[in-house]
Amino acid sequence: MTDAIEARLPLSIRRVTGSGLALLGATLVAVASLVPLGFIAVVAVTSGWEEVVRLVFRPKVGELLLNTLWLELLTVPLSVILGVTLAWLTERTRLPGAGIWAGLMVAPLGVPAFVQSYAWSSAFPSFHGLAGVVTIAIIAYFPFVYLPVAAQLRRLDPALEDNAASLGLRPTAVFFRVVLPQLRLSICAGALLVGLHLLGEYGLFVLMRYDTFATAIVDQFQSVYDGPAANLLGGVLVLCCLVLLGGESLVRGDRRYARVGSGSARRAVPVALGAWTFPAVLMLSGVAIAALGVTFVTLGRWLWYGGLGVWKLDQIGAALEQTVLYAVLAGVVATALAMPMAWIAVRAPGRWQRVLEACHLYVGALPGIIVALALVAITVRVALPLYQTVATLIFAYALIFLPRALTGLRSSIAQVPVELERAAMNLGRPPVAAVWQVTMRLASPGIAASVLLVALGAANELTATLMLAPNGTRTLATKFWALTSEIDYAGAAPYAVLLILVSMPLTLLLRRQSNRAIGQ
Missing domain, CATH: 1.10.3720.10 (MetI-like)
Structure with a gap:
């Protein structure tokens, strides 16, 4: 019923309604990030x-x-x-x-x-x-x-x-x-x-x-x-x-530091190093x-000393499964929370938008341990059933890595012409449906990249996981940490190898984005 009524509204009113919904969502996320x-x-x-x-x-x-x-x-x-x-x-x-x-x-x-x-x-x-x-x-x-x-x-x-x-x-x-x-x-x-x-x-x-x-x-x-x-x-x-x-x-x-003037920039001639x-x-x-x-040689040495016995596939498999599950959930949640702010930053910029965006970004400057400490105290004092639950852990990941999701989404949405949204609304699509079916679909590569960036960060996160994870949780990072705390370096080596293998796609993605930024 709401969609039918909204579809009959003039385009300008529908655009305001859509912005209002996005503004409400971004405000709620900003308040949560200030916790x-x-x-x-x-x-x-x-x-x-x-x-x-x-x-x-x-x-x-x-x-x-x-x-x-x-x-x-x-x-x-x-x-x-x-x-x-x-x-x-x-x-x-x-x-x-x-x-x-x-x-x-x-x-x-x-x-x-x-x-x-x-x-x-x-x-x-x-x-x-x-x-x-x-x-x-x-x-x-x-x-x-x-x-x-x-x-x-x-x-x-x-x-x-x-x-x-x-x-x-x-x-x-x-x-x-x-x-x-x-x-x-x-x-x-x-x-x-x-x-x-x-x-x-x-x-x-x-x-x-x-x-x-x-x-x-x-x-x-x-x-x-x-x-x-x-x-x-x-x-x-x-x-x-x-x-x-x-x-x-x-x-x-x-x-x-921007270049202003006629002409086009060229690549610098490489300097000969000579001697x-x-x-x-x-x-x-x-x-x-x-x-x-040093890291690869040390890992190889411990894997050699440990032999096949350190590859406890049941424990390693369970840790890898939990790591991937939590990481993907964190990526999806953080990206979803960042979507309203990313859309407003591109489509409806203004003073309040800048304030909300600062609230989204500042939390990335806080150490993860601060976010975890706050959520521990809050859940213990006023929401005990949420203490050491998967929901609280995923929420902590989402806050810690919210800036990663926001920056990726913002650039992707900016590349989608706003005229396509307006055309969809002119054809009767409600604002939310127009944004979701047009803008977000065209921005899907950026959305996937944001999910991946957050997921890879969450997979390697240690302090928040140690403080917030439910009892019995064994991610690659926490399992690695538990074994190193027991001075079982050989037993920890397989988890370190998997952590590196999980992290390498982030490195490749960052390198690719850097090259893409300069048109290579």
Whole structure:
């Protein structure tokens, strides 16, 4: 009846009705995404000032802050330097096998950081502490800088560089005064991802015996399920995230970097390395060995030692089945939740849309442990039947990876002409039906990519799964973690192999999207 009445409404009114439904859906999702931040604020208020002072202003928190500060100050700049250097070598020089090296530099994204730490800690047991953490964090996270910088280097018009060179600047000066400033946005984006991952990472730091807020929160949670100490530590971690976001915004600035004018951009002429070819290849080889070789050799060694006995197919099969099931559910739910916001962002932009979109995106900047901590406390206090259920776990995955779904959907919907929606409504389709049958159908490749991106992220998620999964849940990540906690490295090896195999499609997809962005 509603559809029949709506079909008889003028097109302008029907368009408003459809936007209203999408706006309502996007608002509800935005409110849900604010739950973790609201929970932290409520905990701080209800705990009272004296309790906050007692639990926050203590030596242990100061130690965690100092550890975090050292971790960020060392890892982020070194990751930026390494990522920019490798991107320049693979994209702007006559490097032998540049395409192969470019693929190898992205491949570490397919190896979860806690698998990297497992490989290094088992191969070099004395390699731990700050030095070990920084080393593994760099080789695990530098691709977050490499990928956007490499894509940006391929898009830059070399005309500015030619002009600078014609004015007498040496190649080094051209790079630092002309090229590097144009890479600021890409560098800041990659550095922010590295910094946020450092704040939320858990498995890497535990295996390397390095205390951070994430490890302290999990320890407190395992001791007291709903204790104020873990919740207030979560509040301090949120403040660290906000400081990191503010710092990135300040460094990024508001300069424009778009090319304006007549003519068309061309590809830069690759630089001949000459005598520097061998050192460059040696450097790339060292990074590939550190980021991939150590892990693969270590896994092969443990699989050899364990023999066929470590391949317990019944347990591995059950873990793989649960991992795939949860990952697919998370991908579908997150994509469905992001659809109203993605449609509004493209079809009905405005001030309120920007506010709602910010609410959808900010949750991606929060460590997964904060989302899990908030949902644990809320379900224990006001919705106990939902505590440690599949529904709560999937909802946590959807919140954590909501930005992945939103960004993919937004670009896909933007490629569908709005005139097709209007034509469908003119032919009598209600707004929701027109959007679903026309826009979403044409945007189905982007929808599938969004589901895949979220699913692959959920398959490797560890902290939220440890805190929220129902009793008896055994995903690849949790089963791997349980075995490494028992120092059963041989038994954990098959799960690590499967985690890498599950993660590699994400790496290939990111690489393909990067190439597609520059028309290759």
